[in-house]
Amino acid sequence: MGVTRAALPPVLAIDAGNSKTDVALIGPDGSVLATGQAGGFQPPRTGVAAAVDVLAEALASAGVPADGSGPVAGHVSACLANADFPVEERRLADEIGRRGWGRATAVHNDTFALLRAGLPPGAGPRGVAVVCGAGINCVGMTPDGRTARFPAVGRISGDWGGGGGLAEEALWFAARAEDGRGTPTELARALPARLGHASMASLIEAMHLGDVPAGRRHELTPVLFEVAAAGDPVALSLVHRQADEVVAMAAVALGRLGLLDEEVPVVLGGGVLAARHPELDERIAAGLAVRAPRARITVVTAPPVLGAGLLGLDALGAPAEAHGKLRAHFG
Secondary structure, X not given: OOOOOOOOOOEEEEEEOOOOEEEEEEOOOOOEEEEEEEOOOOHHHHOHHHHHXXXXXXXXXXXXXXXXXXXXXXXXEEEEOOOOOHXXXXXXXXXXXXXXXEEEEEEEEHHHHHHHHHOOOOXXXXXXXXXEOOOEEEEEEOOXXXXXXXXXXXXXXXXXXXXXXXXXXXXXXXXXXXXXXXXOOOHHHHHHHHOOOOOXXXXXXXXXOOOXXXXXXXXXXXXXXXXXXXXXXXXXXXXXXXXXXXXXXXXHHHHHOXXXXXXXXXXXXXXXXXXXXXXXXXXXXXXXXXXXXXEEEEEOOOOOXXXXXXXXXXXXXXXXXXXXXXXXXXX
């Protein structure tokens, strides 16, 4: 639906991940006036300006003017992947502000959107969130403004897992199983079969030569969980390690905030965690029961743009009714 500027809606909510971008224009009562979507948001690969161009594409798909001719909302609440350091948040906020989409702009790492969406209605900003989608990240916050977060830029910052990382690990074990260097695993048959190959040797050659689009590697992560659910020890060990990483991030964040011994939400989300794989869920619950026994686990399946919208309404002091209406729309 098209949007005019006669009466500016209060919030333009943006959630931009590595694989897709969602936007929502939100009215003063929490109603959703327009939504749009575009591709992935990857400023480290494309540069800041080109990455923000993707946000403009999402606005255009919603019928929202993104040509810089004037603001379309009072406040822009942007929760963005790859905004991992304060300097990155500032650069992105400056570029979004330069586009003139809102009278004020706030940029957060996209994991804060997950945390906000998973907090109970009416609750203050107190808890920890772990997102496990293409990658993995964790943030925590308390009402007094303290936060806990990780750089979350891959192996150089100590990260392990996420959908992309799990696919790479599964391929490594499958390759070694087939050629005899490693432990036998059903992954050696199941992974190439999913991508139309008869063997790991054939799949490895195709990947090396660029005949397998990079995006198709994400199809391998569900295969890993299927093989693990059937009892394959190698696949199950990877699932368990991913669960242990989620527990470690959450427990460390809770510890930094002094919340380990308090009843507090631990919000889980992202494609890997939202899929609710029993082997993963059970291991996470057992691990947190030991390291943070009063943590209350919540899994968020609503679109993360909900969290960006709620943060925007928070910034403007919107009433609880507006928050409730926005939650109902995406719930």
